[in-house]
Amino acid sequence: MKKSLVYFSVALLALFTITSCTKEVRDLDTSLTPVGRLSAPTDLSAIKLEPATGADLVFEWTAAQTADSGLILYELVFDKADGNFSNPIYRTVSDGSGVETRASLTQKDLNKVAALAGVESSSAGRVKWAVMASKGTNALLSAETRTLQVERPAGFAIVPATLYLYGTATEAGNDITKAIPLKKVEEGVYELYTSLQPGSYLLTEKPEAGAAQYFVDATGMIRAGTTAPALNEAKKVYRLRFDFNVATTSATEIQGLGLFMSAYNTEIGQLTYVGNSTWEAARIPVEFFQFSWGRDERYKFILRTATGNEYMGSQNANNVQPAGQPRSYFSLVPVSNNQWDNTYKFDPAADRKDVKVSVSFKADGPYTHTITVL
Structure with missing residues (x-):
């Protein structure tokens, strides 16, 4: 009997609670007067x-x-x-x-x-x-x-998220599915080291049919569309830069890439452009410079352009020897022409030996290089 009374009391309390909650529910007031001024x-x-x-x-x-x-x-x-x-x-x-x-x-x-x-x-x-x-x-x-x-200023309000290059004037040819990717160096700005020959080229947001396409007109301005003018100059290597923020372009001719050794304050060898944003030298003799304190092995690179020399080197002002260092040790960034700063160090085994050198300016990662002792 006591147990039945307890169950009845609990049920009655629950019913009272539900009834009380139900009485508190109100319709949401969504009445609204719009912004007037x-x-x-x-x-x-x-x-x-x-x-x-x-x-x-x-x-x-x-x-x-x-x-x-x-x-x-x-x-x-x-x-x-x-x-x-x-x-x-x-x-x-x-x-x-x-x-x-x-x-x-x-x-x-x-x-x-x-x-x-x-x-x-x-x-x-x-x-x-x-x-x-x-x-x-x-x-x-x-x-x-x-x-x-x-x-509105010149330029594109909505810039492409990615950018590719193709056309008869390019290394990719006229097949859009084989278009060459460009490196995004900042928002709306793309860069590519490549060769151009007589023909024409187009830019595309994606290497596929139906993607947004752009061309560079005779004044150097980027336009939406596919009516690209023809290029008539002989085949040359360039650093191409496309700034969609202001719709402008620049094409800097790359006339050479040299291996610069700091102690000699000069180039000790030249690399050759082999395509696909890559320069190589099959064999460059290396000999460290003898100072009173020891033999110096520091180096970086000179990029010879139609507008002057530029230097590419390490993001670190001073470096250790390369053994055991991460891949980022070999990354290339623009640096000053200071004889000693932002240099790398050869492997000690390179002294009085030949080395194979490869420099990559591909867009799929950091600009970088490799040195192989022969």
């Missing part, structure tokens, strides 16, 4: 975009209203000049993860917005902006919309 920037503000250096643009507005003072989230939305925001071309949450009545937008992102609105590079056009306020499932566009007059 946009504060900044002013309507038809003119902005000359400088994505690399320009300050962020701050958009501000008055708060939307709700009956219960609940949480309101905001999105800054953009559309084409003739759009109605039914399908915004770009949207981003406001500062403070969407709760503040302001949004800071970089000029780089605003450049993307302008491109999405159909404003071409090196030209001016208009984009519209508004604010979307939301509470729960209720989202309302601001009562006011405004227009910005933007002037």
